[in-house]
Amino acid sequence: MALDETLRRRAELLRKEIEEHNYRYYVLDSPTISDYEYDMLLKELERLEKGHPGLATPDSPTQRVGGAPVSEFAEVSHRIPMTSLDNTYNPDELREFHARVIKAVGEVEYVVEPKIDGLGVSLVYENGVLLCGATRGDGRTGEDVTSNLRTIRSIPLRLRGGKEQIGEIEVRGEVYLPIGKFKSVNEERGKNGEPVFANPRNAAAGSIRQLNPKIAASRGLDIFTYTLADLRGDFPKTHYESLELMKELGFRINPLIRKCSGMDEVLSRCRELEEMRDSLDYEIDGAVIKVDSFELQKKLGLTSKHPRWAVAYKFAARNRTTKLLDIEIQVGRTGKITPVAILEPVNIGGVTVSRATLHNAEEVERKDVRIGDTVMVERSGDVIPQVVRPLPEMRSGNEPHFVMPGACPECGKPLSKPVGEVDTRCTNNSCPARILWRLKHFASRDSLDIEGLGPQTIIQLLDKGLIEDIADIFELKRQDLLKLEGFKEKSAGNLISSIEKSRNAELARLLNGLGIREVGRFTAQLLSSRYKTLEALSSATEEELAGIAGIGPKTAASIATYFASDENVALLKKLSDLGVSARKGTCGGRLAGRKFLFTGSLESISRGDAEKLVTSQGGIVASGVSKDVDYVVAGSDPGSKYEKAKELGIEIIGESEFFGLAGPVPNGSKKQTQKTLF
Ligand SMILES: [Zn+2]
Structure with missing residues (x-):
């Protein structure tokens, strides 16, 4: 075989392999290889294509972020118009909709879907390859944003399941920014002095309309596809079947979609979705109810504006x-000063809101928010409520502008705002507000997770002079705790034992808990897998740190500065003298060094708590099936991981065997299940 042919085959194989892992990771959320292995495959393909440009293909996974920046988007007319849905706001209106449907075509089955609050897009495939992606626009004409959509990894560049022969196909879906990503994008923008996005929808729209695909790619957009608009060949008979077909073709379908018969079932599903609203990682603003049968959809037809076979049921507004009433100053853990709006309490979507963040002084100025203003406040998911804008027409003319004070309201020391930075800070390390924050952060769930050491207890400990810094926590005695209000023998003993447990924490948790500027959970994880010990990390140079993928120069500088400070060196020494050490994964604990993978739902404990139990016992939680996994813990309805584990001959154990190994279920772990159809 000619060399070229060998290389071509290798490239083809790599592309298939990478797309498969992409699909497992981004669509199924069940990766089977590590990120590192994935990167190695991608790097090999990139090298091959770079060395032999003839090998590159437009559907290659290396081409996701390949598009060049444009000065404007081309217009695309939708062959089939993207109609909007009629809205209903209460159960009565839904029943009226149902009555109209029944009158026209008799009893029907419905499909109820969460209404994702994002940006509607259309995706056209030809010969199984993504050809064009466009925004909805006015429903007839949208913008060609193909190069940005290609960066979304849950959008297949090539259809799956050997169905390329399906030929031309058009699907529609909603592009959205996951709430976690939304928070970090805003945090980043805040730091850079750019205006923050009011909500995840605006952020998604802003990202998909980015002229530079690299920026769009960096945002972490995702998609749920929900409409099969066009297909050459056998069209499914029902909407639900079309979703299943799209799933086979590699599209990401929302797992909360249900088939319902009758309006009572529809309404109860709508209520369930509304209750789930705050626990999802994406914003939903309602439910979409569609007649399932395509034949009946056709019979029902369209009005001049909306289809008669579908309706959107909107949840209570979030703004x-x-x-x-006032703008207060809040001092954060790192000394960052945040102006906080004090509001006349208002109920937004079932939650009483009386405070909202204003991010920083520039944001207050940019939005022109004044004290006494009537303001629009928005709450998205579990994001801190935000002041979107003032209503200047409601002003009396006596509303004063906000002025950032010159001194810290907590410690009285002058505040500083370095040139080129957006944030004003209190740089006094002993500022009581900062000490409180540091302690709260150190004990929090994402850091050392010291159960029983909540904010109220910390405040009491500080007031009584029992602790001054994080290391003091490890010197606390039962007698000390008994001096605090609300502490009895038992609760004091419990807290002492949870402090004991955290003495040997995971490195990532300890790192996060130290509160180094710019080092959050993700960076802490990254650093811990790279350096393994605190000592190794503390001796890394700034240049070395900046060379790590995922760590920017600012973060590298901040880490280096942290470990160079005498004060911090003293603190770390104090911690280590007190026996606080970061676990390397293989020492201590009943499950020391053993790797566990969970599949299916567990009966007596949530997945998260089971994973926590593993790590608390020195074990490791695997993200995918691979030969180095020691045990696969299978609950009910195990997924594809189960089959794969069987193939690899990995020991599969049940829940009771798992507890036999790991020890009893910790108190307070409660079980939450969410059954999904897909
Ligand atoms: Zn201060």
Whole structure:
């Protein structure tokens, strides 16, 4: 075989392999290889294609972020118009919709879907390859944003399941920014002095309309596809079947979609979705109810504006207007000063909101928010409520502008705002507000997770002079705790034992808990897998740190500065003298060094708590099936991981065997299940 042919085959194989892992990771959320292995495959393909440009193909996974920046988007007319849905706001209106449907075509089955609050897009495939992606626009004409959509990894560049022969196909879906990503994008923008996005939808729209695909790619957009608009060949008979077909073709379908018969079932599903609203990683603003049968959809037809076979049921709004009573200053863990709007309490989507963040002084100025203003406040998911804008027409003319104070309201020391930075800070390390934050952060769930050491207890400990810094926590005695309000023998003993447990924490948790500027959970994880010990990390140079993928120069500088400070060196020594050491994974604990993988739902404990139990016992939680996994713990309805584990001959154990190894279920672990159809 000619060399070229060998290389071509290798490239083809790599492309298939990478797309498969992409699909497992981004669509199924069940990866089977590590990120590192994935990167190695991608790097090999990149090298091959770079060395032999003839080998590159437009559907290659290396081409996801390949598009060049444009000065404007081309217009695309939708062959089939993207109609909008009629909205209903209460159960009565839904029943009226149902009555109209029944009158026209008799009893029907419905499909109920969460209404994702994002940006509608259309994707056209030809010969199984993504050809064009466009925004909805006015429903007839949208913008060609193909190069940005290609960067979304849950959009297949090539259809799966050997169905390339399906030929031309058009699907529609909603592009959205996961709430976690939304928070970090805003945090980043805040730091850089750029205006923050008011909500995840605006952020998604802003990202998909980025002229530079690299920026769009960096945002972490995702998609749920929900409409099969066009297909050459056998069209499914029902909407639900079309979703299953799209799933086979590699599209990401929302797992909360249900088939319902009758309006009572529809309404109860709508209520369930509304209750789930705050626990999802994406914003939903309602439910979409569609007649399942395509034949009946056709019979019902369209009005001049909307289809008669579908309707959107909108949940209570997430924004309200209220009065801004005052702007308070809050001092954060790192000394960052945040102006906080004090509001006349207002109920937004079932939650009473009385405070909202204003991010920083520039943001207050940019939005022109004044004290006494009537303001629009928005709450998205579990994001801190935000002041979207003032309503200047409601002003009396006596509303004063906000002025950032010159001194810290907590310690009285002058505040500083370095040139070129957006944030004002209190740089006094002994500022009581900062000490409180540091302690709270250190004990929190994402850091050392010291059960029983909540904010109220920390405040009492500080007031009584029992602790001054994080290391003091490890010197606390039972007698000390008994001096605090609300502590009895038992609760004091419990807290002492949870402090004991955290003495040997995972390195990532300890790192996160130290509160180094710019080092959050993700960076902490990255550093811990790279350096393994605190000593190794503390001796890394700034240049070395900046060379790590995922760590920017700012973060590298901040880490280096942290370990260079005498004060911090003293603190770390104090911690180590007190026996606080970061676990390397293989020492201590009943499960020391053993690797576990969970599949299916567990009966007596949530997945998260089971994983926590593993790590708390020195074990490791695997993200995918591979030969180095020691045990696969299979609950009910195990997924594809189960089959794969069987193939590899990995020991599969049940829940009771798992507890036999790991020890009893910890108190307070409660079980939450969410059954999914897909
Ligand atoms: Zn201060």
